[in-house]
Amino acid sequence: PESPLSSAEESLNGLVGDRDPLPPPAPSLEPPSGEPSGGESQPGTPLPLPGPITGLSIQETIAMSPELDTYVLTKKVKEVLTDNNLGQRLFGESILGLTQGSVSDLLARPKPWHKLSLKGREPFVRMQLWLQDPHKVEKLMDMKRLEKKAYLKRRHSSLSDGHSVDGGLAGPDFLQSSSPQHQRPPQLYQKKVRVVLGPEEKEALKRAYQEKPYPSPKTIEELASQLNLKTSTVINWFHNYRSRIRRELFIEEIQAAGSAAAAKAGEGDSCDGTESDGTVEGRHGGHRGASEDRDMEAGVEARLSGGSPAQRNCTTSGSAGPGSSSSSLFSLPEACLCLSAPSSHTSTPAKNPRDNTLRKKKAANLNNIIHRLEKAAGKEDPSEWEF
């Protein structure tokens, strides 16, 4: 119906030879496993099938996409989903072709468009297309109903009928229904055992990161043995930590949207289905709100090294001993102050936390919350309370 922004660039994208057009459903299978095939909802599904009759393959659509504001986009998506009691799993699997966890992450911390690769943009383009679909909600609700139906059916048959209902899956069906009812997929295959690092281990790693974000193999080995972790775990931890820290920076980078506006304007309701589109706004620094963040320990560390002793009593943990972490839940604003401390160079050479500067705020989340509260409060329209 309407194209947001003009997109007159990108004429020749030297590449885009593109792989096969079916990304999600082509999971690389592992040697032994084989889908758990939880019995239902096949993860690697039949593809979302996005575009209606648009002759464009999503890949093309993405390549031509105009520069979406991922923040605004995700905000709207979250709004639509919550307002209609639609879950991330359903949305992710049927619209984006991603799992629930990925959707959660994406919606909570979208990276700015310009930092995304072609592939990384895909989910956002799909979100946009979805938002444009007039029947998006009905369609998802239908799917939800279908799933529930299937679920009920399955449950019914397994209770009344003492027998399998499996649609004969590839999985080896050994002993089934041995004693108590159902055991769908006798996952005799080990689950996977997730490694869970203890708080003290994490702290040690963070401390190490602080000193050297890119530890040498030697250091890694050292850490691994000291903490009693596999080398690969330590390596992975650094990879993930760097990646996630970087992402935090992104969000606080471009999203200073301190949009003041909103405030007053007593009458204007603000919650109705669609919301203003707020295309690109010229981010002029409003004012930094002071929201604190969940933990944000990333920056927290900044202090520990040098710094004056005075300011090291900030919240989170005493830097010392492993177990000492004071469990000060939240510390309110003060925490932020600690961070801003100059504490210039640390003992290590090379690049040191230049990150200085302001602690960010995400007043946006508050807006979101407020919106939902208002919504819930004035809900006279009991259009199905979920369930």
Add this chain to the structure above:
DNA sequence: TATTAGTCAATAAG
């Protein structure tokens, strides 16, 4: 080969 970007999938939290 070393890193990054993007996800998955287990499981913690709500």
Add this chain to the structure above:
DNA sequence: CTTATTGACTAATA
């Protein structure tokens, strides 16, 4: 049940 977190893995890059 739903959402959030996070170690591990894969493909893409430097």
